[in-house]
Amino acid sequence: MPRALITGVTGQDGLYLAELLIAKGYEVFGLVRGQNNPRVPRVKQIVPSVRLLDGDLRDLPSLISALDAAQPDEVYNLGAVSFVGMSWQQAELTSEITGIGVLRMLEAIQIHTRNEMGRVRFYQASSSEMFGKVREIPQTEATPFHPRSPYGVAKVFGHFMTVNYRESYGAHACSGILFNHESPRRGHEFVTRKVTRGVARIALGLQDRITLGNLEARRDWGFAGDYVEAMWLMLQQTEPDDYVIATGVTHSVRDLLDVAFHRVGIGDWDRHVVQDPRLFRPAEVDLLVGDASKARSLLGWKPRSEFRSLVETMVDADLAAATREMHSPGRSPDDVVRQAGGAG
Structure with missing residues (x-):
């Protein structure tokens, strides 16, 4: 072994x-x-x-x-x-x-x-x-x-x-x-999970906005x-x-928001997203996209999941988690909102 x-x-x-x-x-x-x-x-x-x-x-x-x-x-x-x-x-x-x-x-x-x-x-x-x-x-x-x-x-x-x-x-x-x-196991502080968790809670009426930094940054x-x-x-x-x-495909934070909000039936998300200059990086990384040709050739590796399905899976997992919290014994919706950090 x-x-x-x-x-x-x-x-x-x-x-x-x-x-x-x-x-x-x-x-x-x-x-x-x-x-x-x-x-x-x-x-x-x-x-x-x-x-x-x-x-x-x-x-x-x-x-x-x-x-x-x-x-x-x-x-x-x-x-x-x-x-x-x-x-x-x-x-x-x-x-x-x-x-x-x-x-x-x-x-x-x-x-x-x-x-x-x-x-x-x-x-x-x-x-x-x-x-x-x-x-x-x-x-x-x-x-x-x-x-x-x-x-x-x-x-x-x-x-x-x-x-x-x-x-x-x-x-x-x-x-x-x-x-x-x-993934759904990503920490809450990372932008992907901050978005999918926030979107799930907005859909359930537990908060009304997400506060983010640079929406134009692009990642693979x-x-x-x-x-x-x-x-x-x-x-x-x-x-x-x-x-x-890497996947070799790049998406912006705006793309992330589009897919996540669409998953819960919200098309126009502008009123739910606030940009805070304090969340911008002191030195920004604007665009990252990788070429994994070497890994494909020598390791036989390639990604199996694509961006949309990944984001949708994360939103679904956060919806399920927030719903469980709402219905857990002895907890009120106000308790869940307070644990989520209020409306922000």
Whole structure:
């Protein structure tokens, strides 16, 4: 039975990846910072067979201990401070976990394997945010990086550190340069989930508007469940390498709003959406769209979900969740509105 260790197992990608690996017969271990982590119950509900280990990407000894306990064949480093908008307010923390945390995990593997790093295959979650102010359209593995946020800068550090350990120590280390990928498990703070959750609550009369930043920003959005398969495929290759994972199709935030509101029968959404200049990024990334030709050719990977069906699935899931809240014992609609943060 192959064994895998996932950092960031409590997040969207970690949960989908754990499900995939378990279905493939893996014994899966998940790294969490403290068993009192509020997201632990979610992991136990969705993937109860995952064995949770204490560890922190800011603490090298804890990573070594987790590796010694799990004895993994594969390590998937998904842990990060991943909300781009907050990275300007938490630049040091973002750099410490999202950037230097990659170095610590690679160093922990080197220590765990006693300098035989090739025995443990390593996946690093790189990001399309590394391209930032893009030099070409679409972006490929050869496109130069120009990150426009502390998050993007930290991801570039982690990416090149992964390359360095591969070239310096013979690590079987891969980076997946994943473009935006979403699902009903996406955090509420991300724009896709903020929109689909807000639309669902507007449809149910629980709020009347959504407050957003730049509606013109364009992204290449795919389904997280498709993208974790690409992660696994990378580590099954004989030679480690880096791959862009994307749909190759770009949509604006306005397109996102069109599809989401149409799903609940609202055609004219202008009165429900407020733009707040405070939500604009200090340095905007206007257009990201990836060319995943290399992954298609060498991994045999391609996305199965398209944008409209993804957004509709997310809206439907948020409608169901909000409806359950409304009808839960001892809760009134006012309670649900207050939990949602009022009318905004």
